[in-house]
Amino acid sequence: MTYAITQTCCSDATCVAVCPVNCIHPTPDEPDFGRTEMLYVDPRSCIDCGACADACPVDAILPADRLTGPHAEYAAVNAAYYADREPEPATGPNFHAWGAPSFTRSLPSDFAPIRVAVVGTGPAGMYAAEDLLLHTNAxxxxxxxxxxxxxxxxxxxxxxxxGTKGVGDTFSRFHSHPRVRMHLGVEVGKDVTAEELAAHHDAVIYAVGAAADRRLGIPGEDLPSSIAATSFVSWYNAHPEVAADAVDLSRAGRVVVAGNGNVALDVARILVTDPAGLAGTDIADHALAALRGSAVREVVLLGRRGPGEAACTASELLALKHLPGVELVVDDHDPRIGPAIEGAAPGGPAALLRDVRRERVEWSRPAGEGRRIVFRFHSAPLEVIGTDDVAGVRVSADGDAARIPAGLFLRAIGYRGLAVPGLPFDEASGTVPHEGGRVAGLSGTYVVGWIKRGPSGGIGANRTCAAETVGTLLADAVAGALPSPAHPARAFGRLVRSRNRHAVDARGLAAIDRAERSRGRAGGRPRVKFGTVPELVAAARGRR
Incomplete structure (x- = not known):
């Protein structure tokens, strides 16, 4: 029996470090790391020790002979990665032998504790915090x-x-770490300035992500039911900055999504999944209610290019193929589509479409009673049609144009970073200019994650990104290049409390977690999230 990694892989390489026979690739020191869809176990080398499964933060590694349902295909997916590769020797620079843990951080014995602020508590920020807490006395x-x-x-x-959300449990253990101070609900540039934050710390790491969406720049894009997929994702995840009534699913039989990346597939899947299958998750209450009363029966995914250039990962497409009660269709409107699918290399998204039905879809017909997802390649949105609201989308088709009737239009064409007050910003890339994570022209200021490298890479890619930034920061500290804080350690907490009486600390965060889990237990759900800032603050104070 061998093990296999499944679609919930976060690619953070925790499993790589514990494998005694070097059978998980690509490793962080290999060129493909961060470029492949996930990590893969080599079935020829695996010795069935289970160390990788124990180490996986998202429970994505399972015995291959126990994989069932959609996961069953992952034994072949893992093996396919090694089809034309020689087995890696269990020796050499990438070999991870059993023994005492080794740390890549090498600091002087007299290295004095430093105070580091991390702005942002998502994966990038928490990987940076984890690195500092485990490998230094910061x-x-x-x-x-x-x-x-x-x-x-x-x-x-x-x-x-x-499973992917499970990495949050790994991060949460650092929230109550004795060398951590937490100030949630505090916005840099509003409650405190970047200069004030820097004056209270030796260094500041910004991990603020890419919160904005990219726009298409086409007519009708601002109609009421034309929204960013990022807003839709935030809506069904109970983000407090997106109102519960921001999305109306009661009138749209067909939804058109611009894009065919992982976010586009996520929203398509949620829109057509039987709500009963979501009732046991942490989906927002208002989203679950809207989906139960939804009129949506068909989702059309637009791709500017052909099947071979589909932006989604194979794992996300596999999830669609195994969605109960949902038909998958490829609109065969372009003569290039069939050959591209049939001639696709094994393992990629296009090859997975070979057994998907292809037909020339007649858009003049309304969406049927059954639920389906349609891939339409070689189609770019030209205009969102409608007067007071969305009535359809005009798309390119063989040099001409086609009209697809729809009641909701979602653009899923990527994220974009926003400028941080007090930091330089590159408008073209939507990132903060840096060198190895060190912000240009600002001593003691660093970036990590999407605001550093742009919106690319999944959760696990942030581990390597954070390691680079923290390494740069520590090199600066050892060289004496960090500015000394102008205020004592507890002064920042006093400053925050004087500016924002609703700030939440680690104890308040724990209270929110307990309250949400308690709300979920009644319905057999992992948690029921609070969906507004006042609700979250009240829960942090023990008032529900």
Whole structure:
């Protein structure tokens, strides 16, 4: 029996470090790390020790002979990665032998404790905090503009991917670390300035992500039912900055989504999944109610290019193929589509479409009673049609245009970073200019995650990104290049309390967690989230 990694893989490489026979690739020191969809276990080398399964933070590694349902295909997916590769020797620079843990951080014996603020409590920020807390004696201040921690794990991961959300439990153990101080619901640039934050710490790491969405720049894009997929994801995840009534599913039989990346597939899947299958997740109460009364029966995914350039991962497409009661269709409107699918290399998304029905879809017909998802390649949105609201989308088709009737339009064409007050910003890339994570022109200021490298890479990619930034920070500290704090350690807490009486600390965060889990137990759910800032703050104070 061998083990296999499944679609919930977070690619953070925890499993790589514990494997005694070097059978999990790509490793962080290999060129493909962060570029592949996930990590893969080599069935030829695996010795069935189970160390990787014990170490996996999202419970994504399972015995191959016990995989069932959608997961059953992952034994072949893992093996396919090694089809044309020689087995890696259990020796050499990538070999991880059993023995005492080794740490890559090498600091002088007299290295004095430093105070580091981390702005943002999503994966990038928490990987940076974890690195500092495990490998140095630094004191860490966690700051987040929302009154609850989690970032992308809490508000970006689909509710039907509970395994991926499990990495949040790994991060949460650091929230109550004795060298951590937490200030949630505190916004840099509003409650405190970047200069004030820097004056209270030796260094500041910004892990603020990419909170904005990209726009298409087409007519009709601002109609009421034309919204960003990022807003839709936030809506079904109970993000406090998106109102419960922000999405109306009662009138749209067909939804058109611009994009075919993982976010596009996530929203398509949620829209057509039987609500009974979501009732046991942490989906927002208002979203579950809306889906139960939803008129949506068909979701059309638009891709500007062909099947071979589909932006989704194979794992996300596999999830669609195994969705109960949902038909998958490829609109065969373009003569290039069939050959691209049939000639696709094994393992990629296009090859997975070979057994999906292809037909030339007649858009003049209304969406049927059954639920289905339609892939329409070689189609770019040209205009959102409608007067007071969305009535359809005009798309390119073989040099001409086609009209797809629809009552809701979602654009899922990527995220974009926002400028942070007090920091330089590159408008073209939506990132903060840096060198190895060190912000250009600002001593003691660093970036990590999407605000550093742009909106690319999943949760696990942030571990390597954080390691680079923390390494740069520590090198600066050893070289004496960090500015000394102008105020004592507890002064920042006093400053925050004087500016924001609703700030939430670690004890308040624990109270929110207990309250949400308690709300969930009654309905057999992991938690029922509070969906507004006042509710979160009240729960932190013990008032529900």
């Amino acid at each position: 004191e860490v201040t966690l700051v987040d503009r929302l009154p609850v921690a989690g970032g992308l794990v809490r508000y970006g991961v689909a509710p039907d991917h509970p």
